[in-house]
Amino acid sequence: MFWQFLSRNMAVLTLLCAVAAFIYPPAFLIFKHYFLWFFATTMFALGVVLHPAEARSALSKPSSIALGVLCQFSIMPLLGFAAASISVWQGVAPEIALGFIIVGCAPGAMASNVITYLAGGAVAFSIAMTMVATTLSPLLTPTLVEFFGSAYMDIPFWPMMKTIVLTVVLPLVLGMLLRTRLGKHIGQAEQIAPGIAAIAIIIICSYAVAANHDRIADTPALVVGLVILLNGLGYALGWLAATLFRFDFTYRITLAIEIGMQNAGLGVALALKHFQPETALPGALFAVWCIITAAGMTRYLHKKADTVITST
Numbered sequence: 001m002f003w004q005f006l007s008r009n010m011a012v013l014t015l016l017c018a019v020a021a022f023i024y025p026p027a028f029l030i031f032k033h034y035f036l037w038f039f040a041t042t043m044f045a046l047g048v049v050l051h052p053a054e055a056r057s058a059l060s061k062p063s064s065i066a067l068g069v070l071c072q073f074s075i076m077p078l079l080g081f082a083a084a085s086i087s088v089w090q091g092v093a094p095e096i097a098l099g100f101i102i103v104g105c106a107p108g109a110m111a112s113n114v115i116t117y118l119a120g121g122a123v124a125f126s127i128a129m130t131m132v133a134t135t136l137s138p139l140l141t142p143t144l145v146e147f148f149g150s151a152y153m154d155i156p157f158w159p160m161m162k163t164i165v166l167t168v169v170l171p172l173v174l175g176m177l178l179r180t181r182l183g184k185h186i187g188q189a190e191q192i193a194p195g196i197a198a199i200a201i202i203i204i205c206s207y208a209v210a211a212n213h214d215r216i217a218d219t220p221a222l223v224v225g226l227v228i229l230l231n232g233l234g235y236a237l238g239w240l241a242a243t244l245f246r247f248d249f250t251y252r253i254t255l256a257i258e259i260g261m262q263n264a265g266l267g268v269a270l271a272l273k274h275f276q277p278e279t280a281l282p283g284a285l286f287a288v289w290c291i292i293t294a295a296g297m298t299r300y301l302h303k304k305a306d307t308v309i310t311s312t
Contacts, residue, residue: 003195011295017206025210038200040171045197047175080104099282105144107133109261114197119301121253212284235260
C-alpha cells in the first residue's frame with residue numbers, strides 16, 4: 001500500500017529528498033511559508049492514531065514524564081557542551097562550537113512523536129515529554145545555553161507558547177476528535193495517517209537542507225562527525241537511562257528517541273536570530289541526520305516491540 005510504503009521507507013526517502021534539496025534548493029524553498037503547517041500535520045496524524053487508553057496510561061505515570069524531561073535537559077546539554085569543547089580544541093570557530101550547545105539545550109523534536117509511533121514506542125508518553133519539554137524550553141534553553149556557552153538569548157515566551165498551541169496541541173486534539181467519529185473507517189485511517197506524517201517530516205527535513213544550503217556546503221568534516229556522535233550517544237544514553245529507570249520496552253524506545261532527537265529546527269532559528277550564521281551549522285546538519293537515523297531504526301524497533309509485547 002502506498003501509505004505504508006511511505007512510512008516504512010521514510011529513512012531512504014528522507015535521504016533522497018535531502019540530497020535533492022541540497023542539489024537544487026529552490027525545489028524545496030517553496031515550502032518556506034508552510035513550515036509550521038507541516039509540523040501541525042504530523043501532530044494531527046498522531047491524534048488520529050493515538051489510542052485513548054494509551055493516553056490515560058501515560059498521564060497516570062507523571063514520574064516517568066518527569067524523569068524523561070530531566071534526562072532531556074541534562075544528557076543532551078552535557079553532550080552538546082562536550083562536542084563544543086572538542087570542536088574548539090580541534091580549531092573549529094567558537095561560533096560553530098556554540099551551535100552544538102544550542103542543539104543540546106533544545107527540547108525534543110516534534111517529529112520524535114511520529115518516529116515513536118512508527119518504531120512501536122509509547123506515543124502518549126512521547127507527546128507528553130515533548131509538550132512538557134517544549135513548554136519549559138523558553139526558560140531552560142537560554143539558561144542552559146548561558147551556563148554552558150556564556151551566551152544569552154532573549155526568547156519571547158508567549159509567542160513561543162502560541163506556536164506550541166497552534167502546531168502541537170490544537171492539531172493533536174482535532175486528530176483525536178476525528179478518531180472518535182471515524183467508526184468502521186478507523187483501521188483505514190490508522191494506515192493512512194503515518195504515511196501523511198512521513199510526507200510532512202520528509203518535507204520539513206528537506207526544507208531545512210535547502211534553507212541552509214550554503215552553510216552546509218562549508219561545514220568542516222569534524223563538525224559532521226560530531227553531529228553523528230552527538231545523535232548516536234543521545235540514543236544510547238537515553239536507552240541506558242530508561243533501562244536504569246526500569247521502564248518497559250516501549251518506554252525505552254520512546255526515551256531513546258526523545259533524547260537522541262532534538263528540535264534542531266528551533267536551534268537553527270535561535271542561532272540565526274541571536275548569533276552568527278555559522279552557529280546554525282550544527283543544528284542544520286542535526287535536523288537532517290537525526291531524522292534519517294531515527295527513521296532507519298523504525299522498522300527494526302517496531303518488529304522488536306511487537307515481539308516483546310507478544311511474548312509478555
